[in-house]
Amino acid sequence: MAFESKWTEDLKTNIGIIDEQHKVYFKMINELLASSLKGEARSVIGKSIKILSEYVITHFSTEERMMTKYHYPKYDSHRTVHRHFRQEVERMALLFRDNLDPTKNVILKYDYLLVTWFTNHIKEVDKKMSKFLLEKMEEEKSFTSRIKKFFGLGKKR
């Protein structure tokens, strides 16, 4: 079990907003795991889980908006994977809410999903997406600069 979740350079997608959100995600998970292990109050952990669920929705929509904007061909499958992850987080929240297991066990049961699964998702799925997006952004930039040049609006060197 990975009790420390940390963003590392090899997870870099080179898209600023996505990397920032991934960093925040790992911070949140780290705190959630640490407070669960410490046996923090249920109200504290419950709040963290709620914030996490909301954050996951925000983060996935950031990625999905970008994929839509640039007509990413693997949008559907990427979105499906996001949906499954979100459902799992919701399941965790319910399990926690209904107190079917001690708090610690609920979180630890989801340790693999929250840390390993998410890390692999960045490495394998998000990186492919960001490679595509970066190429499209580059094309967009060079198109814009050609147009600007055409109209005499380009930067003069």
Ligand SMILES: [Fe+2]
């Ligand atoms: Fe993703």
